[in-house]
Amino acid sequence: MKERLTKLRADLKAFWESRTKNQKTIYIATTAGMIILAVFLTVTMSRTTYVTLYSEVSPSEIGRIKEVLDGQGVPYLVEPGGTAISVPEKQLDNLRVSLAAEGFPDSGLIDYSFFSDNAGFGTTDNEFNMIKLAAMQTELANLIKGIEGIKDAKVMLTLPTEGIFVNDTTSEASAAIMLKTNPGQSFSEQQITSLYNLVSKSLPNLSNENIVIQNQYFEYFDLKDSGNSYGASVTDQMGVKKTIERDLQRQVQMMLGTLMGQDKVVVSVTTDIDFKKEQREENLVTPVDPENMEGIALSVQRITESFSGTNPAVGGTPEGEDPTDNRTTYVEGEGGDGDYERLEETINNEVNRIRKDIVESPYKISNIGIQVMIEPPTADDPTSLAPEVRQDVERILETIVRTSLDTEVAGELTEEILAEKIAVSVQPLKGKNVIFEDAKTNIPWWVYLIGGVLLLAIIVLVVLFLRKRRNEAEMEEELAEEHAQTQLDSVQVDDINLEQETEATARRKQLEKMAKDKPEEFAKLLRTWITKE
Numbered sequence: 030m031k032e033r034l035t036k037l038r039a040d041l042k043a044f045w046e047s048r049t050k051n052q053k054t055i056y057i058a059t060t061a062g063m064i065i066l067a068v069f070l071t072v073t074m075s076r077t078t079y080v081t082l083y084s085e086v087s088p089s090e091i092g093r094i095k096e097v098l099d100g101q102g103v104p105y106l107v108e109p110g111g112t113a114i115s116v117p118e119k120q121l122d123n124l125r126v127s128l129a130a131e132g133f134p135d136s137g138l139i140d141y142s143f144f145s146d147n148a149g150f151g152t153t154d155n156e157f158n159m160i161k162l163a164a165m166q167t168e169l170a171n172l173i174k175g176i177e178g179i180k181d182a183k184v185m186l187t188l189p190t191e192g193i194f195v196n197d198t199t200s201e202a203s204a205a206i207m208l209k210t211n212p213g214q215s216f217s218e219q220q221i222t223s224l225y226n227l228v229s230k231s232l233p234n235l236s237n238e239n240i241v242i243q244n245q246y247f248e249y250f251d252l253k254d255s256g257n258s259y260g261a262s263v264t265d266q267m268g269v270k271k272t273i274e275r276d277l278q279r280q281v282q283m284m285l286g287t288l289m290g291q292d293k294v295v296v297s298v299t300t301d302i303d304f305k306k307e308q309r310e311e312n313l314v315t316p317v318d319p320e321n322m323e324g325i326a327l328s329v330q331r332i333t334e335s336f337s338g339t340n341p342a343v344g345g346t347p348e349g350e351d352p353t354d355n356r357t358t359y360v361e362g363e364g365g366d367g368d369y370e371r372l373e374e375t376i377n378n379e380v381n382r383i384r385k386d387i388v389e390s391p392y393k394i395s396n397i398g399i400q401v402m403i404e405p406p407t408a409d410d411p412t413s414l415a416p417e418v419r420q421d422v423e424r425i426l427e428t429i430v431r432t433s434l435d436t437e438v439a440g441e442l443t444e445e446i447l448a449e450k451i452a453v454s455v456q457p458l459k460g461k462n463v464i465f466e467d468a469k470t471n472i473p474w475w476v477y478l479i480g481g482v483l484l485l486a487i488i489v490l491v492v493l494f495l496r497k498r499r500n501e502a503e504m505e506e507e508l509a510e511e512h513a514q515t516q517l518d519s520v521q522v523d524d525i526n527l528e529q530e531t532e533a534t535a536r537r538k539q540l541e542k543m544a545k546d547k548p549e550e551f552a553k554l555l556r557t558w559i560t561k562e
Contacts, residue, residue: 078117081108081114082114082121084108104117162186178210180210181209182209189201203235203239207243207245209244209245221250221252222252224250225240225242266304269304270302277399277429277433281429294401295402296399297400297401300394301395301397302392302393302394314380314383316380317381324379324381325378330375331374337368394435397433398452399429399452400452404456408457
């Protein structure tokens with residue numbers, strides 16, 4: 030056994046010494062990599078991964094949970110601060126179920142289950158009201174915590190008090206809510222409105238004005254006035270104004286830029302916006318026949334009277350009649366004779382009666398001004414821009430102004446007023462954006478010289494290294510040949526036996542070889558032969 034180990038050590042040593050330097054490096058790196066991989070897998074597979082069982086729990090609650098885990102022999106880690114505890118990941122689900130069955134974690138909050146668990150006859154009205162208020166706060170907080178982005182919520186409610194007498198006015202309820210949101214969490218207007226509706230509908234006599242909501246960063250979530258989507262605040266009004274001006278500016282810029290070139294046109298638009306929201310009722314009466322200003326005759330009454338006689342006292346006015354009435358005809362007679370005739374006609378006409386309920390739009394453009402600066406084709410020559418082109422530009426701007434203004438205002442526009450709202454200036458644009466071409470970097474000549482010297486030095490070093498390797502290889506071959514020749518010279522070569530080898534000769538050679546290589550076995554063989562003889 031010892032001889033085998035010695036031989037194995039000698040073989041390994043000979044094998045290692047016969048390897049080149051690169052081969053030795055590869056063997057060492059491979060062995061080290063395998064060892065590191067084995068250590069990593071062993072550590073990874075045997076390491077216990079801890080996950081959070083409960084977080085943001087009071088230290089006293091963590092202490093009670095810790096006692097339960099110690100009794101069950103479960104390993105755990107208490108997080109810094111004493112408000113969270115972690116357990117092995119494989120036991121997380123089972124521990125949550127078992128601890129929940131024992132009532133952990135106990136938040137200390139009262140919900141509606143308290144009434145079924147602790148109902149009794151000894152509770153006073155004040156105690157009952159306090160328990161009811163605490164339960165409502167807990168349930169409302171649980172509803173709010175179900176909204177995405179909200180980690181926790183604290184609710185403080187003030188319930189309305191009922192008066193002693195019937196005619197006493199009932200006070201309104203109020204709510205103050207503190208939210209714990211995720212860092213950087215922002216809520217849309219729709220989400221804030223839904224949150225306010227959720228709170229206001231949970232309590233009687235609770236209006237949105239009596240609700241205050243803020244987060245842990247003291248950011249208030251105010252409910253915007255929905256009565257007028259435009260003009261609810263100065264910020265909204267300015268936003269609408271900027272949006273209108275930006276859209277008009279882009280429209281004019283795109284149109285004139287296509288005609289003149291984007292870098293040859295600068296457009297500025299200013300507007301006056303009327304944010305008054307008007308609601309009125311109109312009762313109009315119009316004739317059925319507008320041309321003759323007549324309506325439809327519903328009923329007609331005509332009265333005709335006439336008289337003739339020879340009574341004295343010619344002249345005068347009939348009794349009860351107006352002498353200026355055109356419907357009465359009085360004829361003055363001669364010689365005591367006279368005639369009287371009266372025609373009366375009453376017509377009831379029907380007209381068109383129109384009732385209109387008009388609600389004006391939340392905003393309208395009452396005034397607009399467009400300023401355009403154009404660079405001529407030849408920047409230093411303003412006359413290079415044809416007058417026809419300038420007239421076309423002004424005509425386009427007039428059309429945009431007419432169609433953008435309110436209908437009533439646009440109807441009162443004259444050519445002089447319209448010309449005052451448009452300004453076209455033709456001049457070079459000195460401050461326009463200039464597109465710079467990428468500068469071509471010129472490499473100095475000495476950089477090329479240094480690079481060539483370095484490249485030449487690298488080539489010389491490579492050639493010298495290869496030559497050295499070749500000389501070493503040749504030297505090793507010569508040493509090997511010399512060593513082989515030395516061994517050949519030291520070996521005694523027997524004369525060649527030209528005799529024909531027989532069976533006896535072959536057996537003799539085998540015995541000689543056995544006696545040389547294995548003398549002990551050869552001795553045993555001789556003793557056996559001698560014993561047999």
